[in-house]
Every structure is written in structure tokens, then in C-alpha cells.
Amino acid sequence: MRYSGAIWLPAVLWLAAAPASGAPPCPAVDRSTDEVLRDPAIVLTWDSASRCGEAQDSGAYELIVTVTNDAGSGEPVTIRGVHVMRTPRPRGQVGGATLGEIAGLPTGAIAPGESASFTVRGDYRLLQTDEGRKANLHIRADGEGATSGRPFSIGINAHFAAPGATE
Secondary structure (H helix, E strand, C coil): CCCCCEEEEEECCCCCCCCCCCCCCCEEEEEEEEEECCCEEEEEEEEEEEECCCCEHHHHHHHHEEEEEECCCCCCEEEEEEEECCCCCCHHHEECCCEEEECCCCCCCCCCCCEEEEEEEEEECCCECCCEEEEEEEEEEEECCCCCEEEEEEEEEEEEEEECCCC
16 A cells, blocks of 8 residues: 555544533543654644533534644644534435634644644534434544644544434
8 A cells, every 4th residue: 555645643532512501521531542653753642532422402512622743753743623514414404503603723833842832612413324323523623744834634533412312
């Protein structure tokens, strides 16, 4: 297999949506680590798994994503933007989730051994599926090697589920 430069790395993130009761959001439970560029190697670790299985029918969400550039990485990285890839809609229903505000996107390079965080906010509306009431949002964070300028992407999937919904 030949390396083409940019790698799309999907990461599943079960988004922590704050219930209407004011209870705290569900905590992150996992992180992903992948080599996003080669020659020189750049290894990133980012928040990749939280799950809120008690989402209300609709509401706002907030996600804090921390990206760490491994101490052994060959160069600093920059995160240039965050984009919606798609919002699956079962049976063509209107609803799902939207990407709203992106706050705190790092303005400078993340050096090897350093971390930076940004916040993603938006709204969701649960849809009826065969597995219960759910909503999904597929997000991509794009960046590049700060020295080489070579692009990379990391993927985040946000999933919202009502009580009783199955996977």
C-alpha cells in the first residue's frame, strides 16, 4: 500500500449532552492515538469516546476536544479547522445534530509533547430509528505539519441516544 500524504482517521465520540435537569455532561471515557503523518512521524492522541445515553429529545451540546502531539513526533502540528462531514438521517427525517460554534481553536503550533484543547458546540434533535431515538454528527478536524505543511485529518463521531435506545 502506498502512502498518499493525508490520512482520514475516524474516532468515535459518544457526545456528552447535558440533560435538561442540569445534571453534568457524561464524562469522556477513552482517547485515540494514531500516526497521522509519516516521514517525519507525527503521532496525535485526542479525546475520542464519551457517551450520553440519557439525551433529551432535543438540546444543546458541548464537546471539549484535547489534542496531544506525542513527545517523539517529528514536528509541531497546527489545527486549521473543524467541519461537519455528514449528519446521517434515518429514513430522510429532518433533525439530527448541527455543528455550531468552534471556540478556542489553537492559534499556534502544538509542539511535540504539548497539548491544546478546543470546544465544539451545537444543537441536536433525536430522531426515531429502529434502535430507539438517536442523533449523530460526523465531524472532522483538519490540520497540518507546521514545518512540512502536509495535511492530516482526525475524525470524531458524536452520538446522542435517548433512554432505552440500543446500539
